[in-house]
Amino acid sequence: MTQGVVAQRLEGRTALVTGSTSNIGRAIAQALAAEGAHVVVSGRDQERGEAVVAGIRADGGKADFVRADLDGTPEASQALAAAAADTLGGRIDVLVNNAGIYRSAPTLADTDAESLDRLYAVNVKAPYFLTQAVAPRMVADGGGAIVNLGSWVARLAAPSGGAYASTKAAMESLTRSWAAELGSQGVRVNAVSPGVVRPPDLDPAVSFSENMTVGTPAGAPGHPDAIGAAVVYLASDDAKFVHGTVLDVDGGRTGVAVVAS
Structure with missing residues (x-):
């Protein structure tokens, strides 16, 4: 290797990131691409998706x-798996099941x-059927x-x-379960478990769940780039001995006692 040149951890690999037209998914796609992966950005909004690609x-x-609308049917997930593989030259080395929705029906x-x-x-059936479609390709490759x-x-x-949770x-x-099977x-x-992550496009003057981070070690919401970095680690050979792990990237919210002042 030429002195001073840093190898990209995902050079020559391919990746599919669902729900990657904004926020956390966008940061994940950007992080994977920055490490050398050829990334399929996927989501429902073509304009936003093409902007991420650009x-x-x-x-x-x-x-x-x-483009994909992952509605939970096997057909929608299978269609995305096939289209992504075609776009990526026949193989998918990394799959990131990021797409999800939050319904504010609170109780x-x-x-x-x-x-x-x-x-x-x-949130469950779509990634289940997508993994069902992609995993055999990975095994064969x-x-x-x-x-x-x-x-x-x-x-x-x-x-x-509670329903979302x-x-x-x-x-x-x-x-x-999939780690044990595959x-x-x-x-x-593996999985990444984000804490409160502030959308970077949100108006700085607008409060965003800061109350949920009071008393945590971080003391404030995180940035999507932190999730992107964690996904890169788990996708790369740096994590070759890591199986079935849920990596908390939450500013210490779940691992450290928060004591009310």
Whole structure:
């Protein structure tokens, strides 16, 4: 290696990131591309997706947009897997199951059947069927890495948002199950559990869940780049001995006692 040149950790690899047209997903796509991966940016909004791709290319990275509406049906997930593989030259080395929705039906009494079904369709069934479609490709190609997105609310309960939290608990549980099932076949499966992450496009004057970070070691919401960096680690060979782990990137919210002052 030429002196002074730093090797990119994902050089020559391909990646599919769902829900990557904004916020955390966008940061993940940007981080993977910055480490050399050819990234498929995916989401429902073509204009935003193409803007993310343009930004990655402007920085010297490789990216393409594939539109997808992951509604929880096997067909939608299978179609994305096939289109992404075609775009990436036939293989997907890294899959990031980031796409998800949050329904602000806060309490048990306020959650109707339609909202609950939609949450589970997008947050659990869609990544389940997408992983079902992509994992055999990875095995056939000699291995790969899958990174799921959990949430701090999956393990630290709040008095609202229980339906959403349960979908993230499901993804963290599936992470361990898939690691057990796929690890011996060369596919590593892990998850990142974000804490309160402030959307970078939000008006700085607007408060964003700061109350949930009071008393934590970080003391403030995080930036999406922190999640992107964690995903890069789990996707890379730096984490080759890491299987079935949920990596908390939450400013210490779940790991450190928060004492009210």
